[in-house]
Amino acid sequence: MGIAEYIIYGFSVATQPENLFYCFVGVFIGTLIGVLPGIGPTGAMSLLLPVTFHISPVGAIIMLAGIYYGCQYGGSITSILVNIPGEASTVITCLDGYEMAKKGKAGIALGVSTIGSFIAGTLSIFGLMFLAFPIAKFALKFGPPEYFSLVCMGLVILTFLTRGSMLKALMMALIGLFIGLIGLDPFTARPRFTFGFKELMDGVGIVPLVMGLFGVSEILINLEEELTREIYRTQIAGLYRSLKEWVSAKWAIIRGSIVGFIVGILPGGGAVLASFVAYAVEKRFSSTPEKFGTGLIEGVAAPESANNAAAQSSLIPLLSLGIPSNVVMAVLYGGLLIHNIQPGPLLLKEHPDVFWGLVMSMYVGNIMLLLLNLPLIGIWVRLLRIPYKYLFPIVLLFCIVGVYSLNNSIFEIYLMVFFGFVGYLMRKFGFEAAPLVMAYVLSPLLESSFRQSLSLSGGSFSIFFSKPISLSFMAVALFLLLFQIFSAIKKGRMHKSSF
Amino acid sequence: MKKLILSIFLFLLLSSFAEAQSHFPSRPINLWVGLPAGGSADVLARALAEASEKILGQKIVVVNKPGGGGTVATSLLKGEKPDGYTLLLTTDTAITRAPHMMDLEYDPFKDVDHFMIIGKWKTVWTVRADSPFKKWSDLVEWAKKNPGQLTFGHCTASSFYFGMVKISQIEGFTFKGVPYACDAPTMTAVLGGHVMVGGGTAAPYRSHVLANNIRIILSDEHIDYVKDRQYTFKDFGYNFEVPLLAIILAPKGIPESVKKTLEKGFLEGMKSETFKRIAAEQEISIVAMTGEKVTDYLRKVSGIYEKLIKDANMHKTQKKQ
Numbered sequence: 157m158g159i160a161e162y163i164i165y166g167f168s169v170a171t172q173p174e175n176l177f178y179c180f181v182g183v184f185i186g187t188l189i190g191v192l193p194g195i196g197p198t199g200a201m202s203l204l205l206p207v208t209f210h211i212s213p214v215g216a217i218i219m220l221a222g223i224y225y226g227c228q229y230g231g232s233i234t235s236i237l238v239n240i241p242g243e244a245s246t247v248i249t250c251l252d253g254y255e256m257a258k259k260g261k262a263g264i265a266l267g268v269s270t271i272g273s274f275i276a277g278t279l280s281i282f283g284l285m286f287l288a289f290p291i292a293k294f295a296l297k298f299g300p301p302e303y304f305s306l307v308c309m310g311l312v313i314l315t316f317l318t319r320g321s322m323l324k325a326l327m328m329a330l331i332g333l334f335i336g337l338i339g340l341d342p343f344t345a346r347p348r349f350t351f352g353f354k355e356l357m358d359g360v361g362i363v364p365l366v367m368g369l370f371g372v373s374e375i376l377i378n379l380e381e382e383l384t385r386e387i388y389r390t391q392i393a394g395l396y397r398s399l400k401e402w403v404s405a406k407w408a409i410i411r412g413s414i415v416g417f418i419v420g421i422l423p424g425g426g427a428v429l430a431s432f433v434a435y436a437v438e439k440r441f442s443s444t445p446e447k448f449g450t451g452l453i454e455g456v457a458a459p460e461s462a463n464n465a466a467a468q469s470s471l472i473p474l475l476s477l478g479i480p481s482n483v484v485m486a487v488l489y490g491g492l493l494i495h496n497i498q499p500g501p502l503l504l505k506e507h508p509d510v511f512w513g514l515v516m517s518m519y520v521g522n523i524m525l526l527l528l529n530l531p532l533i534g535i536w537v538r539l540l541r542i543p544y545k546y547l548f549p550i551v552l553l554f555c556i557v558g559v560y561s562l563n564n565s566i567f568e569i570y571l572m573v574f575f576g577f578v579g580y581l582m583r584k585f586g587f588e589a590a591p592l593v594m595a596y597v598l599s600p601l602l603e604s605s606f607r608q609s610l611s612l613s614g615g616s617f618s619i620f621f622s623k624p625i626s627l628s629f630m631a632v633a634l635f636l637l638l639f640q641i642f643s644a645i646k647k648g649r650m651h652k653s654s655f
Numbered sequence: 656m657k658k659l660i661l662s663i664f665l666f667l668l669l670s671s672f673a674e675a676q677s678h679f680p681s682r683p684i685n686l687w688v689g690l691p692a693g694g695s696a697d698v699l700a701r702a703l704a705e706a707s708e709k710i711l712g713q714k715i716v717v718v719n720k721p722g723g724g725g726t727v728a729t730s731l732l733k734g735e736k737p738d739g740y741t742l743l744l745t746t747d748t749a750i751t752r753a754p755h756m757m758d759l760e761y762d763p764f765k766d767v768d769h770f771m772i773i774g775k776w777k778t779v780w781t782v783r784a785d786s787p788f789k790k791w792s793d794l795v796e797w798a799k800k801n802p803g804q805l806t807f808g809h810c811t812a813s814s815f816y817f818g819m820v821k822i823s824q825i826e827g828f829t830f831k832g833v834p835y836a837c838d839a840p841t842m843t844a845v846l847g848g849h850v851m852v853g854g855g856t857a858a859p860y861r862s863h864v865l866a867n868n869i870r871i872i873l874s875d876e877h878i879d880y881v882k883d884r885q886y887t888f889k890d891f892g893y894n895f896e897v898p899l900l901a902i903i904l905a906p907k908g909i910p911e912s913v914k915k916t917l918e919k920g921f922l923e924g925m926k927s928e929t930f931k932r933i934a935a936e937q938e939i940s941i942v943a944m945t946g947e948k949v950t951d952y953l954r955k956v957s958g959i960y961e962k963l964i965k966d967a968n969m970h971k972t973q974k975k976q
Contacts, residue, residue: 202692202719205701209929299849300833340723343834344969345756345812347723354730354760357723477846478862479839480693486839487693493858493936494698500862564718604836611833612806612849 163285166512170520175215175513182219183521186226187528190233193240193371193551195558196363197227201487205494213495214510218517220491221471224484225277225518228427228464229525232269233536236262236456238551240371244362245427245463247593248435250370252448252455259451262537264401268409268453269460270529271402276413276461277522280468283417284515289504292476295421300608301619305629306422307602310429311595312636313436322644325591328582332592335360336599343607355567362428363562364572365596367555369589372576375548377583405457408438412461420466421473426482427463432594434462468518475499475511679739679913683714687732689725689745695856695937699774699901700744702933707924711916723757725749729904730760732767737906739913742770747900748813751957755964756812756971763957768905769949770914771921774939776899777857778815780873781845781864786852791873791886794852798828805830808850810837815854817963818875818897824966825893845869856899857938876940897963898956901939902949918945 169175185204189195201220208216231243236253249269256265283291298306311329338349339359350356412434419430438458439445448455471488473479478500480486492499497507504511539547559572579589613619621627686704690696697719704715720728725745735741750763761767780791788794798805809816811834823830835841838855845853846868861880863869871881875888875897888894903921905914924930925943934941944952964970 198692202697205693205698209702209705296843296847299844299847340811342811342836345724345753346971347757354727355722357727358721477843478859479843481839483691483693486691490693490695490698494702494933496932496936498862501866501868502862563722564720565722604834608833608835611831614831 159285162508162512163516165508166514166516169214169509169513170218170517174212175218175517176520178211178215178219179222179517179521180524182222183226183229183525183528186223186228187230187525189223190227190230190242193234193242193367193555193558195554195561196243197224197484198487199561201484201491205487205491208491208494213492213497213507214513216491216495217488217497217510217514218521220488221514221518222521224488225464225467225521226525228460228467229270229273229529231463232456232460233266234551236265236269237536237539238547239374240551240555241366243427243463244366245431245467246460247366247370247428248431248459248590249456251435251590252450252452255449255451256453256456257540261401261451262540263533264398264453265456266533266536267398267530268402268405268457270526270533272405272409272412272457272461273464274522274526275409276416276465277468277518277525279410279413280417280420280465281515281518281522283469284472284518288472288476289501291421292472295473296477297625298422299623300605300612301623301626302629303601303605304609305620305626305633307598307605309629309633309636310433310598311602312633312640313433321586324587328587328589328592329595332595333599333602335365335592336596337603342600342604353567355565355571359600360571360596361562361568362593362597364559364568365575366589366593367559368572368575369579369582369593371555372552372572373579373583373589375552376576376580378544378548401453405453407441408454408457409461411437411441412458413465415458416462416465417469419462420469420481422481426470426484427466429594429597430462430466431459432590432597434458471514475503475514476501679916680711680713682740683716684708684711684739684917685718685741686715687718687720687728687741687743687745689720689722689728689743689749691721692719695776695858695939696744696746696901698933699937699939702930703744703773703921703924706927706930707920710923711920724753726753726757726759729763729767732904732906733761735906737768737908737910739905739909739917741906742917743767743904744773745902745904747898747902747953747956750902750904750953752812752814752817752960752964754957755961756969758971764950764954766907768907768909769902769953770905770909770945771903771918772900772942772944772949772952773903773921773925774901774934774941776901777878777938777940778818778875778897778899779855779857779860779871779878780819781842781853781855781860781869781871782851783845783848784868784870786870788852788872791891794872795826795828798823798830799826803829803831805852806833806850807831808833808835808841808844808853810835810841810855812969813837813854814897814899814960817960817967819854820963820967821895821897822893842869858936861938878938879935880938896956896959900942900953900956902953 185200189200201223227243231246232249234240234242235246235249236257239250239254241247241250253265338356340357341348347357415434415437416430419433420426435458438454439448470481470485473481474485474489480489497510556569559568609619686700688697688700701717704717708715726749728743728745729749732743754763782788807819807830809832816832833850835844838859841853841855842859844850857878860869864871873886877887922943925941
């Protein structure tokens with residue numbers, strides 16, 4: 157069979173009434189848990205695992221995957237409306253999305269997030285169809301030294317995320333790196349920096365961290381202000397004006413999709429990292445980088461496209477190599493195994509219905525999500541009319557339920573509240589949370605790849621410079637760093653206060 | 656308001672009364688899993704719950720309490736009521752290995768009941784298809800000639816690592832251990848040629864072995880999916896155990912009658928087709944050990960690991976590693 161026949165075959169599998177139904181159930185649940193802060197796809201998917209014992213393997217996998225990418229659509233809603241990330245992968249959307257909402261452009265922001273997700277999803281599916289197997293082979297070349305160099309490059313990119321003082325951003329990044337080190341030592345399995353809390357043995361979870369830094373701190377800040385404060389005027393702009401704004405974000409959407417697709421393939425990558433990198437890249441490409449963080453549409457379009465592209469491309473290592481690159485993929489892997497389907501090099505040969513059915517169902521699912529989400533925008537925007545004194549207790553309640561549901565641990569609620577106060581103080585003193593979160597995400601990878609590399613090389617640092625892929629990342633990192641320092645000095649001459 | 660409080664109080668009183676009278680189980684049972692959702696242990700627990708709840712006549716709710724390889728859940732279990740409504744499925748890490756490596760809030764042999772051993776993961780040593788190590792003996796020979804040069808990818812402080820330590824002691828070679836975050840990353844390292852040999856559980860490798868990308872050169876027991884001649888511990892006279900077990904723990908002091916009911920429910924459940932199929936897919940040998948034997952066996956395994964952990968310089972009392 158040629159590729160066209162496979163696509164038609166996949167389409168016929170995906171449009172069977174039964175599979176259409178499971179696809180809808182999946183994306184619908186996904187949208188819901190995306191909207192609810194804290195409640196993530198992992199919990200919902202594992203709860204549904206036993207349900208899939210009784211349905212066909214294709215239906216099961218279509219539904220589980222639908223939850224994951226459905227989540228990427230819903231996650232941005234609370235980020236934009238109330239500055240509380242619905243998912244870890246929509247943290248960065250808060251920066252510009254919430255500012256847009258403050259300016260009365262919540263509808264446009266939600267629209268560009270949905271449309272961006274749809275375009276990114278579509279592009280990503282094409283990538284998945286044609287490139288899954290060759291790309292997966294290339295990704296295998298990434299060993300410990302390559303990862304270390306890649307993370308180094310990532311840390312340099314991180315400096316692009318900053319809005320204000322570079323010095324403060326670097327301080328935050330160091331704290332982020334430190335928080336990432338908390339937990340069991342990856343080599344000796346000894347507890348490290350846990351201060352006797354057994355719950356910290358697996359480290360600080362990303363959800364309590366971001367919900368605290370972004371969500372709870374936002375609530376605390378709002379508590380200070382008068383509760384009668386004016387509700388953002390949310391006129392729903394005319395379709396023509398919205399369209400014009402959306403079209404202006406087209407390159408941001410495409411760049412975000414490409415970045416997201418690539419980052420999603422890398423093991424350990426996934427939607428969270430993709431959204432950060434896409435934002436940084438967009439800022440670099442922009443002619444007005446200083447306007448990022450003040451409600452720029454590109455600042456919403458790029459990360460929102462990237463997280464959906466990554467959610468779908470992270471299926472590549474799972475399906476073609478049998479390697480789950482993040483926790484969500486691990487649950488999906490479990491779901492496939494239950495049906496005696498082993499993801500890996502033989503999947504295409506043994507279960508073409510699963511592979512092509514899934515890929516084409518994602519296309520159908522993306523269209524469903526577009527149709528489901530666009531009409532809902534008006535309703536979501538109306539949420540802003542709810543007076544703050546009623547809205548925030550409800551949001552806080554969802555945060556608490558969401559964080560608890562992750563690991564069924566009360567400790568994580570305390571942790572979220574703790575980071576809420578930390579985030580509050582950070583805002584008061586003008587420190588940004590974004591560099592902290594990104595450094596935290598990279599930290600475990602940085603440490604383990606560094607130590608693994610050195611165990612492989614017997615302690616010699618040459619391992620990072622003797623491999624071509626690793627060497628090129630190092631060179632790019634160095635170039636970006638020098639460029640950054642150079643431009644900082646130049647800017648510093650013009651107005652001394654910027655560094 | 657008063658009426659409401661009174662009625663809640665009455666309801667609570669009545670329901671606790673009812674529970675005391677009716678036989679076990681009269682409400683859903685919580686089966687904790689000490690490891691994250693989606694992992695092999697989690698899937699096994701969900702299959703067991705599915706199969707056993709029909710026999711016990713009550714829902715079994717699977718709740719993931721991950722952290723520290725199951726040690727967090729075990730600490731929490733210590734504080735639970737021993738009424739049979741809270742159980743923990745986890746690996747033997749929390750009982751036989753972790754206590755030698757770190758200070759914990761529980762005594763593995765005093766503070767919890769060792770209720771059951773339900774299975775054992777099959778362990779494999781793998782190389783990429785183009786590896787010069789055609790057989791296990793090739794690897795041993797090369798490692799002896801090139802002391803400390805053999806790179807071995809494994810899950811941190813796992814049974815696979817201590818198994819390799821034991822083998823290297825028997826054969827008289829040294830190797831470089833490279834810890835990865837367990838099965839998937841280790842497999843990536845083997846496939847990408849980042850390490851010479853990898854160790855882990857058998858299930859994730861199935862597809863790559865059948866596609867001739869990876870070869871299994873040693874396993875602790877027979878692996879059904881391997882079509883070629885295979886070599887197990889027996890072939891090399893490795894008469895030791897380094898098992899990775901799926902066990903069920905309970906708070907100390909569950910009533911004997913409750914224990915019997917649960918035991919019967921789980922053992923019946925383990926005979927179901929669904930459970931057997933899922934265990935086979937995960938390459939887990941069903942063990943089904945209950946009663947006194949469980950503690951005795953775990954004590955023996957703990958002794959084996961204690962020695963290996965000391966030999967590997969990973970024991971908690973030693974300051975330097």
